[in-house]
Amino acid sequence: MAQPQALADAIARDNTARLAALEDDYAALGRMLERRGVSIEAVTARVGALAIALPSWGLGVGGTRFARFALPGEPTTVFEKLDDCAVVHALCRMTPTVSLHFPWDRPADPAALKDHAAALGLGFDAVNSNTFQDQPGQPLSYRFGSLSHPDPRVRDQAVEHNLDCIALGAGLGADAITVWVADGANFPGQQDHVRAWDRYLDSLSRIYAALPDGWRMFLEHKHFEPAFYATVNSDWGISMLTAQALGPKALCLVDLGHHAPTVNVEQIVARLHRFGKLGGFHFNDSKYGDDDLDSGAIDPHRLFLVFNELVEAERRSPPGAFRPAYMMDQSHNITDPIESLLSSAGAIAAAFARALVVDREALAAAQDACDPMLGFTLLRRAFSVDVEPILAMARLRQGAAVDPLSAYRTSGWRQAKARQRRPAGAGAGIVNEEPAAP
Numbered sequence: 001m002a003q004p005q006a007l008a009d010a011i012a013r014d015n016t017a018r019l020a021a022l023e024d025d026y027a028a029l030g031r032m033l034e035r036r037g038v039s040i041e042a043v044t045a046r047v048g049a050l051a052i053a054l055p056s057w058g059l060g061v062g063g064t065r066f067a068r069f070a071l072p073g074e075p076t077t078v079f080e081k082l083d084d085c086a087v088v089h090a091l092c093r094m095t096p097t098v099s100l101h102f103p104w105d106r107p108a109d110p111a112a113l114k115d116h117a118a119a120l121g122l123g124f125d126a127v128n129s130n131t132f133q134d135q136p137g138q139p140l141s142y143r144f145g146s147l148s149h150p151d152p153r154v155r156d157q158a159v160e161h162n163l164d165c166i167a168l169g170a171g172l173g174a175d176a177i178t179v180w181v182a183d184g185a186n187f188p189g190q191q192d193h194v195r196a197w198d199r200y201l202d203s204l205s206r207i208y209a210a211l212p213d214g215w216r217m218f219l220e221h222k223h224f225e226p227a228f229y230a231t232v233n234s235d236w237g238i239s240m241l242t243a244q245a246l247g248p249k250a251l252c253l254v255d256l257g258h259h260a261p262t263v264n265v266e267q268i269v270a271r272l273h274r275f276g277k278l279g280g281f282h283f284n285d286s287k288y289g290d291d292d293l294d295s296g297a298i299d300p301h302r303l304f305l306v307f308n309e310l311v312e313a314e315r316r317s318p319p320g321a322f323r324p325a326y327m328m329d330q331s332h333n334i335t336d337p338i339e340s341l342l343s344s345a346g347a348i349a350a351a352f353a354r355a356l357v358v359d360r361e362a363l364a365a366a367q368d369a370c371d372p373m374l375g376f377t378l379l380r381r382a383f384s385v386d387v388e389p390i391l392a393m394a395r396l397r398q399g400a401a402v403d404p405l406s407a408y409r410t411s412g413w414r415q416a417k418a419r420q421r422r423p424a425g426a427g428a429g430i431v432n433e434e435p436a437a438p
C-alpha cells in the first residue's frame with residue numbers, strides 16, 4: 001500500500017483542475033527569473049530533491065501544560081503514525097523519512113515496523129533518545145537529570161538507554177542519534193555548572209564510543225525549559241565545544257525554537273558550519289519560547305535567512321559533502337497534524353527556493369564594496385519572489401499535489417480514520433500516552 005487509492009484519486013482530480021493555471025504562473029515566473037539570470041528549472045530541480053524527516057511525535061495531536069484536545073482519527077500507534085507520514089509524503093514528496101523517538105515508538109517487533117515503513121516507501125532518519133521523563137518500571141528517576149546526574153547509577157541507566165536506541169535504530173536502517181537532555185537546574189546553587197558538564201561529557205563519550213560505522217551523533221541544545229535557571233547544553237557555544245571534545249561524528253543540531261528570542265540564529269548556523277559542526281535542524285517557529293509552531297508561521301523571513309546561510313554553506317563545501325539532517329520538530333495543538341506538516345514543508349521549501357534565487361555574485365560584490373543597502377536589497381529582492389509555482393511544479397512532477405491542503409481535504413483521509421482507529425486519550429503532553437505497538 002504505497003498510497004491509498006482515495007488519496008491518489010483526490011490528488012489526480014485536484015491537480016487536473018489546477019494544471020492550466022499552474023503552467024501559466026510557472027511560465028511567467030520563469031520569464032521573470034530568466035531576466036535575473038536564474039534558471040527556474042534549476043531551482044525546481046533543487047526544490048524537488050529537498051528531503052526533510054517527519055517527527056513521529058508530530059503526527060499525533062500535541063498539547064500544552066494545560067490540556068490536550070484529541071482529534072478523531074489521529075494515530076495512536078507508531079504503525080498508524082507511519083501511515084500518516086506516508087500521506088504527508090504522497091502529498092508533498094518532500095518527507096521520505098521518519099525520525100523515531102524511543103521509548104515512545106519502541107516496536108514490539110522491529111522487523112514488522114521496518115517492513116511496514118518499506119511498504120509505505122518510507123525510511124528512517126535520526127532516532128531520538130528520551131531521558132527527560134521516567135518510564136513505567138524504570139529503576140531510577142531522571143527527576144534531577146540523566147547523563148549529567150550526580151549519581152553514576154542514573155548516568156549508567158541513561159547511557160544504556162541511548163545505546164539501546166542506537167541498536168534499535170541500526171536495525172531499522174537509521175544512521176544517527178539525536179541527544180537532547182533536559183538536564184539542568186531550577187535554582188542557583190542547585191548544581192555546579194562545571195561538574196555537571198563534565199559528567200555530561202563523560203556520559204556522551206560512552207555513547208559516542210558505541211556509534212556504529214557511518215553513524216553521527218547530533219547534540220541538541222536548548223537554553224531553558226524544563227530547567228528554568230541553567231541548562232547543561234544551553235546554547236550553540238557549549239554544544240560546539242562538547243561536539244569538538246567528542247570527535248568528528250558529534251555535530252550540533254539547531255532547533256529553531258531553542259534560543260532566546262533575540263538571538264541571531266542564522267549567524268549561529270554560519271559559524272557552526274565554519275567550524276565543521278553543523279549537523280542538522282529541527283524546523284519549527286516560535287514567538288515567545290519553544291513554541292513548536294509550524295515552520296515559517298511567525299517569521300518566514302528568519303527561515304529564509306537561515307536557508308540563505310545554508311545555500312552559502314553548501315557553496316563553500318566540497319561537492320556532496322554538505323548533508324545536514326533536516327527534520328521538523330513541531331507540536332500541533334489545534335490543527336490536524338497532517339495539515340500542519342504540509343504547511344511547514346511548503347514554508348521550508350519556499351525559504352529554500354528563495355535562497356536559491358539570491359544573486360550570490362552580486363551579493364558578495366556588494367559586501368566587499370561596503371554597500372549595505374545593495375546587499376540588503378539583493379536579499380529582499382529574493383525574499384519577495386512568490387515561489388509557489390516552483391513548489392507546486394516540483395510536487396506535480398513527482399506525482400504529488402499541486403495544492404496539498406486541498407487534495408488532502410477532499411481525500412477524506414481523516415474522516416475515514418476516525419471511523420477505523422480507536423480514539424486517542426486526552427492526557428496532557430506532546431505525545432499520546434498509548435502503547436506504541438499495535
Ligand SMILES: [Mn+2]
Nearest residue numbers: 220255282329
Ligand atoms: Mn527539537
